[in-house]
Amino acid sequence: MQYMSTRGRISGLDFKDAVMMGLADDGGLLLPQQIPALSRGDIAALTRMAYPDLAFRIISLFAGSIPAADLKHLIDRSYQAFDHDEVTPVVHKDGIYVLELFHGPTLAFKDVALQFLGNMFEYLLKERGAHMNILGATSGDTGSAAIYGVRGKQNINIFILHPHQRVSPIQELQMTTVTDPNVFNLAIRGTFDDGQRIVKEIFGDLAFKSRMALGAINSINWARVLAQVVYYFYAFGRVQRATSCEEVYFSVPTGNFGDIFAGYIAKRMGLPIRRLILATNENDILTRFINQGDYSTAQVVPTPSPSMDIQLASNFERYLFYLYGQNPGRVNDAMSRLAATGRLEFTAEELACVGRDFMAGSATRQETLDTIRAFHAATGYILDPHTAVGVKVGKELTGGEVPLVCLATAHPAKFGDAVREAIGQDPVLPPVFRDLDKKEKRCELIDADTGSVREYLQKNALA
């Protein structure tokens, strides 16, 4: 399997080089040159497997340059860090299937890919006798999952930018209380979009990227998306076993378009997904795109689901590549237009194509809290606010024709304030969160400016 960039000036990379490159050196995002197509029989066999075996089979299709025994070992190690035998169990509540993705060390879906990517980086660096400085941006969950994926590892330093006071208190503590010497937290005076822009600008200076040996943990790194493809297959198998269904809907709370893009790859591989339901909070640029063809940026609004307080979703470029018939020239034009005008427009024909794969809707703050309340009253189960956005939109857009699987992207205890406001009680705090506020913290507050981050990296990077 070889990898190419959405912008067309990088191609023929193997999996290892694609993982190490992160953001493509031409400013685009890396994608496999072909997506393997699976038959119904292949899918039936795969979806009967235990999670680590399924992960090995799916990831092997894209990572042929890693010897099978090594890949298997990396995957098995990654999922041993989860507190549930099934890794991503599916529970049936109130007529929907909840795919619980929060059984990893930081209690969010990001662990599924970042435990794997942390181990993969360690493996590749050892093989190359090299070191790496990871630079990433987070709106709340990626940061701690990435930190837990590499804390204490040899030859890796990690630098994470989070928007100051725009993540939940627990999310902030999960990052800033990790005081291993290789972990650096930077709170930026700005939004997640500022952080993501800074990361991309720094990666765009190729001489600096190479001199500093920069690595990416955001979903700009293909390995992140790939590891997330697996749980769509897993959930389909579990729901099919329970219902004998032919197809399912997946409802995906969406910010940076990485998780839902993994579902899109699963669909392109042949997984029978009737539609992917994209669910946004009040930061609804992606919903406006799908429903009205209006992809125009607005101010970021703080919401009870802060991990989705994003305007410019980086993986959207990967989707555009397919929407534009795999034509890098059109992607380049669109990205230049977007940078210049802050908007993109789409033809009726393109929107009809979008509609064959996606449906979309959004939830206001009040609707999110009402959904947590109603679901709790009906089932006793507490949804986190991001999952609640997906449940609200999924239920609104489907009518029981085929099972609805809602991705539960985080544990509710990460968002205690929203849960308390919705149901008048605190979610039970898992042991890993207890006394987090009493631990030593380490974090620098800096301006949301590329120069300041570069300077910080220069002083603290591994050389």
Ligand SMILES: N[C@@H](CCOP(=O)(O)O)C(=O)O
């Ligand atoms: N919602 C994310 C934002 C970063 O997205 P990523 O998938 O590109 O890492 C977060 O929680 O940080």
